[in-house]
Amino acid sequence: AGLCYAEFASMIPIAGSAYTYSYATMGEGVAWFIGWNLVLEYLFAAATVSVGWSGYFSAMLNEVGVHIPAAFASAPLTVINGHEVVRAFTCVDGTGATLMDATTSAAFVVRDACTAAGGTPVEGLINLPAVLLILALTFLLVRGVQESATFNNIVVAIKMTIVLLVIGFGFMYVNTDNWSPFIPEMVTNPDGSTKYGMSGVLRAAPVVFFSYIGFDAVSTAAQEAKNPQRDLPIGMIASLLICTVLYILMSLVMTGLAPYTALGVPHPVSAALEAVPQLKWLEYLVNIGAVAGLSSVVLVMLMGQPRIFYTMSRDGLLPKIFAKVHPTYQTPAASTWIVGIIAILIAGFFPLGLLGELVSGGTLAAFATVCIGVWVLRARSPELERPFRTPLVPLVPILGAGATIYMMLQLPGLTWALLGAWTAIGMTTYFLYGMRNSTIGKQEAGRQ
Structure with missing residues (x-):
């Protein structure tokens, strides 16, 4: 999926991510469906991650004797x-x-x-901590991408340093006995369901997938990049490779420090470090790293969603307010505030227990569409200039689409029901507003 995104980003270096790519290859209807699903990836994910940030932030304050009511x-x-x-x-x-x-x-x-x-x-x-975080980041994003990028670079540097410390010092105390068997045998629960085994790995894949979303957010800032044809593919693929390597190393360290059965808690990294007294000093840094790291995730999600709305608005599928640019800061300020306020309401008041899988479902649908879009456009317009070319087409797009669709099928029935309801709301909005006001629709009506 990352390779397919990189090809589209180099060909179509404008904001909008998978929505823009779908619009160019498969038409307005499919593009709206993907744009609507991207709301799950960006806006809902920002709210979900902010709640996780709130938990770590409260824990960090508790350690110094400050308790939020x-x-x-x-x-x-x-x-x-x-x-x-x-x-x-x-x-x-x-x-x-x-x-x-x-x-x-x-x-x-x-x-x-x-x-x-x-x-x-x-x-x-x-x-309240989640609400205040989103409010502060929304204000920062309205002020401009440069200010937001500086803040993001600082918190990412803090996060990366702490992750590397945990990996570096953690490997010194790994007990390899904890890795045997590397995949625990499948266990049948009293209700007939199963866990562990290879089937457990496959069922966990769409949930863990939540951790990998965000590399595609690079493409939402395409119009603010200096050399998007070169920089976007590099940013996408490099970030995905770096994160994948770090995730694997961190998982090996955690399961090497403590048995996997001890890690099913809200603070698994701290739980792993608690098993080794010599690493107690790292626990405090982990909370700092989590607060810094999760804030940067929320920032990127809140940055991506307004730019997708901006592009959809320019195409006539959303009201014009989403395309308004601040006269001083040159950012989609109105759209950013709308997204921020909705995220605040979700994070502050609504249950989020199901949103992780819901976000993964919407993102998987977008990824599958991008993979199929690369294949379609290669067959339809092979002559187009492609500064970056996905290798082994159609094999890579088929594998990408097949893997993402397979993971979607692993999602539970309730998640599918919620995705169905979300899609119904989105398509109703499209037929009542988007189709009537779209730029393409008006052009066709004028020709008639």
Whole structure:
């Protein structure tokens, strides 16, 4: 998928990512479908990751004795058992610090479980740290890409340094016995479902996929790049390769420091380091790295979505307000604020237990379409200039589309139902507004 994105980015160096590429190869209807799914990848992902950031930020403050009131550190609703929406509680101890253990999920627990753990349940009102993070990053993005890039470079440098420290020092204490067997044997649960084994690896793939989204966000800033035909393919492929290598090394270190059965907690990196007293000093740095790293993820997601809306608006598929550019900062300011406010509402008030798989589903659909688009355009217009060419076409596009579609099929039924509802809302919007106001539609009506 990365190779296919790189070819399109070098050919069509304008904002819009997969939406623009689909528009150029498969028409307006498919482009709208992809653009609508990209809302899941960028806007919803920004809200989801900001909640994770809030958890690490609160934990970091707890370590220095500063406790955010529990009611203002969690949303009023949460999801348990993968499908049940309940009133959210934050479980706190006598000092007001959040109780974090294997029975919690992002510090949200139902009342009985909290009481049994010796804590006091406090009903959530709003996830204020997540709201303030999105608000600050939205303001930064309105001011300009250069300011945002400087901030992002700083936090990425902090994150990378800490990741490399964990990998470097962690490998010194790895117990290779923890890697045997490397893939644990499949286990059947009392309800008949299974876990572990190769089937578990394949079912986990679309969930882990959430970690890899974002390399395509490079293409959303194409019009603000100095040499997009060269820089975009390099940025996409290099970032994807670097992240993949770091993810593999970090996973090896974590499972080498502690048994995999000890890592099913909200703070797995810290849990792995806790198994080795000599690495205790790294735990504090990990929280700092998580706060820095997740903030940069939210920044990139909040940057990408307004630029996709900007391109869709220029094509007439969204109201003109999304295409307005700030007279001073030359950024899509109105669109950025709209995206930021929606992300704030999602992060602050709504349950996010299902959004990870929902985001993966929407992104997988976009990736599959881009792979197919490269194949289609090679067959339809082989003469077009391609500064970067995907190798081994059609093999690479077929493998890319096949792998992403296969991972989509592994998503649970509830996620498919939500994706179906989201698609229905999107297509209704297209037929009621987009189709009637699209640039292509008006041109065809004028010719008639």
